[in-house]
Amino acid sequence: MLIKRNVHSHRYGQQGNLLYDIILGGQDGMVNVLGSVLGVAAATLDTSIVLIAGLAATLAESISMGAVAYTSSKASHDFYLSQLALEKDSIKKLRNFEIREIRELYYKKGFRGKQLSDIVNKIISNKKLWVRTIMDEEIRLSDGFKNPMNSAFIVFFASLFGSLIPLLPFFFIPVKEGIIISFIVSTLSLFSLGAVKGKITYGNWKKAGLELATIGIIAAVLSYILGEIIGRIIL
Numbered sequence: 001m002l003i004k005r006n007v008h009s010h011r012y013g014q015q016g017n018l019l020y021d022i023i024l025g026g027q028d029g030m031v032n033v034l035g036s037v038l039g040v041a042a043a044t045l046d047t048s049i050v051l052i053a054g055l056a057a058t059l060a061e062s063i064s065m066g067a068v069a070y071t072s073s074k075a076s077h078d079f080y081l082s083q084l085a086l087e088k089d090s091i092k093k094l095r096n097f098e099i100r101e102i103r104e105l106y107y108k109k110g111f112r113g114k115q116l117s118d119i120v121n122k123i124i125s126n127k128k129l130w131v132r133t134i135m136d137e138e139i140r141l142s143d144g145f146k147n148p149m150n151s152a153f154i155v156f157f158a159s160l161f162g163s164l165i166p167l168l169p170f171f172f173i174p175v176k177e178g179i180i181i182s183f184i185v186s187t188l189s190l191f192s193l194g195a196v197k198g199k200i201t202y203g204n205w206k207k208a209g210l211e212l213a214t215i216g217i218i219a220a221v222l223s224y225i226l227g228e229i230i231g232r233i234i235l
Contacts (some may be wrong), residue, residue: 026193028061030189034186038179038183042223054167058164073151077148186220195208
């Protein structure tokens with residue numbers, strides 16, 4: 001049963017990381033490029049300039065997000081491994097101290113007498129279980145089953161896809177109309193992404209959708225205003 005539970009936990013951990021990376025990349029790419037594109041569109045009616053600026057922002061944002069995902073995932077994984085090594089060494093060199101730590105941990109959970117002793121003895125009889133208990137219950141540190149390279153690729157492509165959403169209208173319609181369509185489509189996409197995030201985390205999907213859409217709207221409006229100001233000053 002323990003092995004089965006660990007397999008399921010591993011599977012759900014991978015699925016959670018996948019969804020997290022997709023939402024992170026898509027959200028960040030959409031919000032940043034939406035603001036950039038609308039800011040440039042407000043400053044010029046030249047479609048080619050808007051598209052060039054948008055594509056440049058899309059590529060820069062996607063590459064940057066992928067790189068950040070890789071370095072942060074790797075750093076998190078390396079930190080987990082370093083703490084794991086320290087705890088294994090501590091169990092070996094400071095066995096009695098670590099046993100007291102386990103006993104105190106479960107004493108605080110309400111276990112007493114023979115029941116407490118049985119739990120402690122069971123845990124310390126298995127080194128892997130002992131270390132995992134320390135990492136999970138005492139340090140509260142989890143590796144998350146995250147592969148840095150996989151995370152980088154997922155975030156990169158999610159960011160790339162999300163970044164293209166606010167840019168697409170300008171390929172087919174003039175800048176003035178494109179601004180409105182891009183704003184509407186991106187807002188609806190952000191709401192949908194936030195709603196999915198809310199569903200996954202068992203939160204209020206409507207609230208999560210509105211929250212993410214609001215962030216996008218604020219970023220877009222501020223960028224649009226700045227673009228208008230810069231456009232009037234330069235032009």
